Amino acid sequence: MILLFVGTAGSGKTTLTGAFGKYLEENGYSVGYVNLDTGVRSLPYSPDVDVREEITAWELMEEGYGPNGAIVESYDRLLPRTEGYVSEILRLEEERDYVLIDTPGQMETFLFHEFGMRLTENLPEPLAVYLFSPDILRKPHDFCFSRFFSLMIDLRLGTTTVPALSKVDTVENLDAYRKFLDDVEYLTARLKLDPSTQGLLAYRMCSTLPELAPPTRVVYISAKTGEGFDELETLAYEHYCTCGDLT
Numbered sequence: 643m644i645l646l647f648v649g650t651a652g653s654g655k656t657t658l659t660g661a662f663g664k665y666l667e668e669n670g671y672s673v674g675y676v677n678l679d680t681g682v683r684s685l686p687y688s689p690d691v692d693v694r695e696e697i698t699a700w701e702l703m704e705e706g707y708g709p710n711g712a713i714v715e716s717y718d719r720l721l722p723r724t725e726g727y728v729s730e731i732l733r734l735e736e737e738r739d740y741v742l743i744d745t746p747g748q749m750e751t752f753l754f755h756e757f758g759m760r761l762t763e764n765l766p767e768p769l770a771v772y773l774f775s776p777d778i779l780r781k782p783h784d785f786c787f788s789r790f791f792s793l794m795i796d797l798r799l800g801t802t803t804v805p806a807l808s809k810v811d812t813v814e815n816l817d818a819y820r821k822f823l824d825d826v827e828y829l830t831a832r833l834k835l836d837p838s839t840q841g842l843l844a845y846r847m848c849s850t851l852p853e854l855a856p857p858t859r860v861v862y863i864s865a866k867t868g869e870g871f872d873e874l875e876t877l878a879y880e881h882y883c884t885c886g887d888l889t
């Protein structure tokens with residue numbers, strides 16, 4: 643089973659890769675780890691496949707690139723190696739129960755770069771986990787945004803994507819978050835009360851969500867406390883063993 647952790651910088655991908663991998667290993671599974679981030683300094687797991695063996699963003703910064711340029715250049719230079727990484731990941735998948743892929747810190751270098759696209763389309767039905775942190779959820783339309791962003795990842799990568807709220811240990815009123823994320827009808831009803839342009843757009847978008855998307859469960863996860871790990875394990879199992887039905 644291949645799990646691909648995707649999300650904006652700081653959403654918790656690397657921490658979760660380490661903590662969820664440890665949880666799986668403690669439960670008797672063998673786990674392979676893949677680091678695709680050329681810019682990360684240290685990792686909380688020991689990678690079986692690591693793009694930093696080929697190139698790092700900081701060595702490019704020593705060549706004179708700025709931080710953003712170095713990141714983009716590093717993936718340009720990794721591009722000819724894509725097929726090699728796919729083979730390494732497939733080999734790893736044959737020998738381990740799970741392969742956890744920690745994607746680049748900056749999500750755009752994965753979703754908007756040929757490297758990420760080519761790598762993903764050559765993996766056998768990876769389950770993408772879209773991590774978003776609670777601090778981006780300020781208003782009802784932000785909940786709509788998150789649900790749609792997860793769908794956009796499906797569209798872009800051709801994967802099945804599970805939306806996962808990360809860092810739930812930092813949330814005091816998790817039930818309120820759950821209500822908005824789990825119950826699309828409730829969210830849509832709340833959006834209808836918002837007369838702003840953003841509210842109207844979100845209302846229209848969320849009204850179409852039940853037609854557009856299969857009813858996917860949202861996972862609530864904390865890499866700190868392990869909350870939601872069992873749920874993520876179940877979803878991965880269902881994805882691989884019951885033909886992608888994640889209702």
Ligand SMILES: Nc1nc2c(ncn2[C@@H]2O[C@H](COP(=O)(O)OP(=O)(O)O)[C@@H](O)[C@H]2O)c(=O)[nH]1
Nearest residue numbers: 651652653654655656657747809812864865866
């Ligand atoms: N409280 C809390 N902090 C977390 C959690 N997961 C990650 N973090 C913190 O969020 C920051 C970014 O995490 P990181 O895994 O590097 O994010 P990445 O850029 O998506 O790989 C770090 O300071 C982590 O310690 C979590 O579940 N709970």
Ligand SMILES: [Mg+2]
Nearest residue numbers: 655656679747
């Ligand atoms: Mg990271």
